Amino acid sequence: xxxxxxxxxxxxxxxxxxxxxxxxxxxxxxxxxxxxxxxxxxxxxxxxxxxxxxxxxxxxxxxxxxxxxxxxxxxxxxxxxxxxxxxxxxxxxxxxxxxxxxxxxxxxxxxxxxxxxxxxxxxxxxxxxxxxxxxxxxxxxxxxxxxxxxxxxxxxxxxxxxxxxxxxxxxxxxxxxxxxxxxxxxxxxxxxxxxxxxxxxxxxxxxxxxxxxxxxxxxxxxxxxxxxxxxxxxxxxxxxxxxxxxxxxxxxxxxxxxxxxxxxxxxxxxxxxxxxxxxxxxxxxxxxxxxxxxxxxxxxxxxxxxxxxxxxxxxxxxxxxxxxxxxxxxxxxxxxxxxxxxxxxxxxxxxxxxxxxxxxxxxxxxxxxxxxxxxxxxxxxxxxxxxxxxxxxxxxxxxxxxxxxxxxxxxxxxxxxxxxxxxxxxxxxxxxxxxxxxxxxxxxxxxxxxxxxxxxxxxxxxxxxxxxxxxxxxxxxxxxxxxxxxxxxxxxxxxxxxxxxxxxxxxxxxxxxxxxxxxxxxxxxxxxxxxxxxxxxxxxxxxxxxxxxxxxxxxxxxxxxxxxxxxxxxxxxxxxxxxxxxxxxxxxxxxxxxxxxxxxxxxxxxxxxxxxxxxxxxxxxxxxxxxxxxxxxxxxxxxxxxxxxxxxxxxxxxxxxxxxxxxxxxxxxxxxxxxxxxxxxxxxxxxxxxxxxxxxxxxxxxxxxxxxxxxxx
Numbered sequence: 001x002x003x004x005x006x007x008x009x010x011x012x013x014x015x016x017x018x019x020x021x022x023x024x025x026x027x028x029x030x031x032x033x034x035x036x037x038x039x040x041x042x043x044x045x046x047x048x049x050x051x052x053x054x055x056x057x058x059x060x061x062x063x064x065x066x067x068x069x070x071x072x073x074x075x076x077x078x079x080x081x082x083x084x085x086x087x088x089x090x091x092x093x094x095x096x097x098x099x100x101x102x103x104x105x106x107x108x109x110x111x112x113x114x115x116x117x118x119x120x121x122x123x124x125x126x127x128x129x130x131x132x133x134x135x136x137x138x139x140x141x142x143x144x145x146x147x148x149x150x151x152x153x154x155x156x157x158x159x160x161x162x163x164x165x166x167x168x169x170x171x172x173x174x175x176x177x178x179x180x181x182x183x184x185x186x187x188x189x190x191x192x193x194x195x196x197x198x199x200x201x202x203x204x205x206x207x208x209x210x211x212x213x214x215x216x217x218x219x220x221x222x223x224x225x226x227x228x229x230x231x232x233x234x235x236x237x238x239x240x241x242x243x244x245x246x247x248x249x250x251x252x253x254x255x256x257x258x259x260x261x262x263x264x265x266x267x268x269x270x271x272x273x274x275x276x277x278x279x280x281x282x283x284x285x286x287x288x289x290x291x292x293x294x295x296x297x298x299x300x301x302x303x304x305x306x307x308x309x310x311x312x313x314x315x316x317x318x319x320x321x322x323x324x325x326x327x328x329x330x331x332x333x334x335x336x337x338x339x340x341x342x343x344x345x346x347x348x349x350x351x352x353x354x355x356x357x358x359x360x361x362x363x364x365x366x367x368x369x370x371x372x373x374x375x376x377x378x379x380x381x382x383x384x385x386x387x388x389x390x391x392x393x394x395x396x397x398x399x400x401x402x403x404x405x406x407x408x409x410x411x412x413x414x415x416x417x418x419x420x421x422x423x424x425x426x427x428x429x430x431x432x433x434x435x436x437x438x439x440x441x442x443x444x445x446x447x448x449x450x451x452x453x454x455x456x457x458x459x460x461x462x463x464x465x466x467x468x469x470x471x472x473x474x475x476x477x478x479x480x481x482x483x484x485x486x487x488x489x490x491x492x493x494x495x496x497x498x499x500x501x502x503x504x505x506x507x508x509x510x511x512x513x514x515x516x517x518x519x520x521x522x523x524x525x526x527x528x529x530x531x532x533x534x535x536x537x538x539x540x541x542x543x544x545x546x547x548x549x550x551x552x553x554x555x556x557x558x559x560x561x562x563x564x565x566x567x568x569x570x571x572x573x574x575x576x577x578x579x580x581x582x583x584x585x586x587x588x589x590x591x592x593x594x595x596x597x598x599x600x601x602x603x604x605x606x607x608x609x610x611x612x613x614x615x616x617x618x619x620x621x622x623x624x625x626x627x628x629x630x631x632x633x634x635x636x637x638x639x640x641x642x643x644x645x646x647x648x649x650x651x652x653x654x655x656x657x658x659x660x661x662x663x664x665x666x667x668x669x670x671x672x673x674x675x676x677x678x679x680x681x682x683x684x685x686x687x688x689x690x691x692x693x694x695x696x697x698x699x700x701x702x703x704x705x706x707x708x709x710x711x712x713x
């Protein structure tokens with residue numbers, strides 16, 4: 001780590017001693033200013049002492065982002081992968097994440113869509129629609145975001161209505177019988193009232209996997225989402241934004257490749273990673289509907305009161321075949337219902353030397369789950385002849401209340417002190433929780449349904465110091481504390497004591513960072529080094545043994561240390577030529593273990609020592625009215641482990657590189673482009689999960705390609 005921190009020190013020193021005139025000079029291809037809301041108000045990127053990866057609407061399009069998972073490909077030290085098929089998502093930032101497939105436990109990185117926090121990882125497989133920007137905040141966000149942000153936060157900001165007429169449309173076709181249509185329309189409706197609607201559908205009739213039992217292709221996509229917004233300005237001082245959104249996803253669930261099943265069925269396909277089996281029809285039915293109301297009231301030139309109210313309703317049906325054969329060993333059906341309501345009030349004061357944000361937050365959510373497995377063949381092997389299903393059910397209700405304050409004080413020229421704190425009071429109730437066995441449609445509980453309560457009160461926050469070396473150059477240092485509340489496991493168990501609550505986890509983070517513009521304002525350079533004290537880690541894995549073999553659970557497993565650095569650069573080398581690169585390095589170690597199977601000294605899961613990404617985009621004129629553009633992008637990640645319990649070699653994945661490209665032709669308001677992803681057809685694993693039928697693997701898609709066309713007003 002000494003070498004890595006030395007590299008950061010060299011970059012910092014270079015910025016400190018750079019002549020001021022080198023920054024002040026002008027250029028005909030300077031970078032645009034980047035505005036972020038990482039501190040809950042609009043600020044210039046280089047004025048914010050937080051490690052942020054920000055993507056504009058143009059960046060999102062150029063990188064070909066379609067889902068949350070795609071963001072990791074251009075963000076150092078970030079891993080985003082599906083845990084269970086393609087309907088549960090794990091976001092790991094700087095080695096901290098939660099590899100849990102249960103819907104009742106919150107992600108370690110807070111995911112926000114238009115300021116609304118999404119409580120469950122089941123809600124994170126949404127497609128991206130009509131976005132203005134994406135911001136990835138790295139490190140604990142213990143004051144302004146607060147809840148369950150030990151890893152960081154990812155914020156999606158939709159494009160807002162305006163009085164200026166605006167329309168866009170996009171269509172595309174791709175291999176595997178894939179096509180999509182997307183459109184948005186906005187503008188003024190009446191004086192003081194404007195609106196915007198957006199709609200996107202993605203359809204695919206084939207797939208890159210084959211079910212050897214039926215001979216059919218697997219990979220159908222049927223996903224549609226939409227959003228409608230109304231922006232109303234009843235007076236010059238009041239702005240009201242109504243957001244109504246929803247969608248569905250009725251796609252196939254990816255097949256699981258099982259390495260060591262208890263039968264030789266399908267063994268002739270063992271060498272083909274894209275062929276597996278399913279005795280049922282793996283599919284999902286996700287449905288979401290939500291609304292939010294944001295009111296901004298300008299009380300004075302320096303004082304604004306903001307109210308953000310949100311409601312989300314989400315249902316999930318997920319059907320999969322865990323053993324990958326014609327047998328019924330663990331053919332799962334997950335049935336979940338979620339309802340959440342949240343309310344935040346913020347009072348923001350922005351003066352010449354002091355900015356203060358204070359507020360209150362309240363949320364409540366209810367999760368209802370009925371999970372069951374068709375397992376007659378597995379139960380017979382265990383001597384439980386005649387039984388056909390096993391399953392579990394529960395209801396979890398959560399209430400969270402918080403008060404927070406955040407301040408930025410310019411106490412001297414070029415110096416800013418940042419301090420914030422958040423007091424959180426969480427209460428969780430688990431009831432109706434039991435495990436059952438069934439046959440012929442009749443089920444019987446193995447143990448009497450149990451109920452438990454868990455309450456916690458926690459103080460989190462941040463202290464930081466920013467130094468503005470010169471214009472567009474910021475050096476910052478911070479100490480922050482984040483926490484993720486405890487809770488209950490939501491997986492199958494035969495031991496009712498396993499349903500007792502686990503405790504909060506905490507992260508104390510030390511960070512030093514740099515943001516600067518160089519080379520006549522054509523190069524943006526960002527770098528950060530960090531050191532985490534990670535305590536009471538919440539780990540999900542095969543921690544509990546049962547008569548059915550290893551079952552999964554979540555508990556506190558001990559402490560860890562996380563150290564690392566990351567740097568990224570955006571260079572406009574010439575007019576029309578943009579080069580972006582990023583690199584991240586991690587050193588993670590378990591320093592204390594309190595459970596069997598987790599060895600002191602082990603690296604944390606989903607934590608590659610090295611990640612790197614890059615994108616080169618060149619645009620040049622073709623005649624008087626047309627232009628062409630070429631984009632090359634790719635990302636590399638070093639070897640890492642999906643699971644560290646007992647350090648299984650089956651959970652290790654080697655390093656790999658994935659490359660993409662697109663070539664386009666267009667004018668000011670239309671464009672046609674060819675694109676390709678995973679051009680080198682790299683085979684790579686996206687998940688390795690152990691269960692009673694052995695190790696199951698998921699893989700990323702092979703080479704895909706297509707053509708898109710877009711038009712805008």
